[in-house]
Amino acid sequence: MNSSSPAVGKPFDPAALYKGLFLAIVVVFVATPLVATLLGGFKSLGELRTNPFGLPQVWEWENYAGILRSPRYWILLRNSLVISSLTVALTLIVASMAAFVFAHIRFFGSAMLLNYITLGLLFPAATAILPLFIKVRDLGLLDSYFGVVLPQVAFALAMSILLLRRFFRDLPVELLEAALVDGCSYINYFRYVTLPLSRPILATVGTIAFVNSWNAYLVPLVMLNSDERYPWPLGIMIYQGEYSSEWHLILAFITLTILPTILLFLLAQKHIVAGLTAGAVKG
């Protein structure tokens, strides 16, 4: 856009002004709650009431330090990390194996089976949450990490398999033919050719699975019932219940729990944006 760049000798451009004003309003709308949460964690409760927007007059590092010293915060993070890592690993392994078969091997019923899995895109886990609870209970997995992980993996499969299959199919088919003629088995081809070539899509699928699992609330809420296995979204709701109106502590706790997400986002924004939008578009 050459015409709208701030050219010298153009004293006033109302369109640019409106544009800037509009963007500024949206920035304030988006950023204010986030910044106020971060700063609120540094204030005393009294100051929070009189000065919710500004910088703290006295920086109360103790709010954050107290939480960081408590084992509770670290237990929550550990649980979330275990559940999310297991979910990501299992999703990637199970989905990429199935996607490989759907991409490269034609057999009787393959189209039908793929359609069957695609059904999973149509409805959220919430629709079947009660029978899911009974199923997990009957399998003896209630209140265990796997009681949360397995349903999460199952519900992530449809989207993951579709994304991976599309990518696998786009890899040069001559490669597979040559390898098969040379006596390489499908399984070795998958292990030594497909997977190493598919790092970008594995990163994308893994990122979607991670963010969804890290943020998940309903499935862990129904499947877990002891504090020591709660992931952070459950733990923070309990924390809020206990400290009901000590907002300075709750805000510090919120900040510390969303910090890993924000750091991950800043580090891997390319994969996250590509993953979450592409995952959505191609579904």
Add this chain to the structure above:
Amino acid sequence: MLATVARRSMQSGKLTAIALFLPPALLLFTIFVVLPIAEAAWYSGYNWNGFGSPKNWVGWDNYRFVFETRAFGLALRNNLLIIAVSLIIQLPLALTLALLLAEKFRGAVALRMLFFMPYILAEIATGLIFSFVYDGDYGLLAAIYRQFGAEAPHLLASTQTSMLAVLIVVVWKYFGFHMMLFIAALQGMDRNLIEAARIDGATRWQTVRLIIIPLLYPTIRLSVFFAVVGSLQLFDLVMPLTRGGPADSSQTLVSFLYSFGVMRMRVGFGSAVGVILFVICVTFAFTYKRWFMRDE
């Protein structure tokens, strides 16, 4: 001879690969996705608290109870409200921002990232942040009201305003996602058409209205699809804000299922709600794909 041997081993290689690679996905999917929804249909015919096996057959009664519950009607209304706000406010906002931020200028990428950030935050964290924003004593909104010497409203505590408060958070959290969808589409767009229009003397507004927006129709349809599907799943955000209250004024279908089915362990009733939700999701997905997304 050699070729047939090679082919035969290739055939058996195929079978091994199928036999090893497919069952884990099929098993997991069947056990944790397909069976539960089928069982929901079965359980929904019983009055059952989840212990022992379902024996007390009640036919369609659970469905009748669902439709007779006042909160269910409110939940349905609220889900429709969320869809309406997504279409009338969120979508135009996302589209406008995408048009502004798809251009290259200093800070455009940073703004995109900032606007996308709410989308990756957990719904629970977002809900808690906004229950602080709305808090009548300590909240940001209360502070603004006090600046003007007015009494702060307790938005979340009134049946009149609780849903409004939820809707604002929905827009705050999800517009960035839709904006990113539009930006991706705009960047994949053929610049020549737009250049040609410019050369032919089209104004900026004409270019947007007559060329860019028609080219974005597939993305707009997709964005609408996600807005509806997202509304049908909305739960995590509502829990920290209102838990569906006060007096069920901010229930969504899933929060209704949770508070009336799961919390009270009424398996039959909750399964009936699940089946209704399932039917809504599937009907919507198929109709929408058939009517609006035929070419994609």
